[in-house]
Each structure stands twice: as structure tokens, then as C-alpha cells.
Amino acid sequence: MAMARPVADLQTFKAEFFKALAHPLRIRVLEILRHGERSVQELQSALGVDQSTVSQQLAVLRARNVVGARKEGTTVRYAVRDPLVGDLLDVARRIFNNQLAGSRTMLRQLQREARRPGRR
Numbered sequence: 001m002a003m004a005r006p007v008a009d010l011q012t013f014k015a016e017f018f019k020a021l022a023h024p025l026r027i028r029v030l031e032i033l034r035h036g037e038r039s040v041q042e043l044q045s046a047l048g049v050d051q052s053t054v055s056q057q058l059a060v061l062r063a064r065n066v067v068g069a070r071k072e073g074t075t076v077r078y079a080v081r082d083p084l085v086g087d088l089l090d091v092a093r094r095i096f097n098n099q100l101a102g103s104r105t106m107l108r109q110l111q112r113e114a115r116r117p118g119r120r
Helices: 004-021 024-033 040-047 051-063 084-115
Strands: 067-072 075-080
Touching: 004 024, 004 051, 024 040, 024 051, 024 067, 024 075, 024 084, 040 051, 040 075, 051 067
Parallel strands: none
Antiparallel strands: 067 075
């Protein structure tokens, strides 16, 4: 039973990491930052949201060490701390594509079924 606590801690750590990603705007931020560092103002412009919203989302990502910040003069520049986050986004996109492909297949089957004679 001595192993139960470290395993639970690890699972909590993993869950907290995924919670940090569990917001549409944070995903969009990461999709932008995977291509290089940006300032809050650059992110604000790219996302079309106000500065405080961008800052709040960056704070969540920073708290989980998903993004880091560095000062450049008076500007703070943000970047993804680990490039594997980009790989994670790519894998997630492939999973979503597979799920949606299955949904499209079912939709086509339903449409064919509806066109069969004797169906209403």
C-alpha cells in the first residue's frame, strides 16, 4: 500500500496538466505559440480577445509550466516550454479526425438508410 500515494500524486499531476489544456482559448494560444514566442499584444491580436483574457489564460498555462516567459525590454515574450506539446496537439487532432470520420460514416449510412424504399 506504500505505492498508493505516489501513484495518486502522479495521476493528479497528469490530470492538472490536462486541465491546463482544457479550454478552447488555451488550445488556440498553444497552437500559436508552438510556432514561436509571442507577446501578449501579439496573441491578443491573433486571437481577437482583450489583453486581460489573454493574460488570464497565459497565467493558467504558466502555473502548469506549459508555457514560459522571458522579458525583452519592456515586453514579456511567451513560448511553449516543451516542443512535445506541439506533438501532443497533433496527436489529439488525429484522434479527433478519426472520431469525426466515424461520425461521417454513420451519417452517410443513416442517409442511405433513409433513401431506401419502404422507409419513412
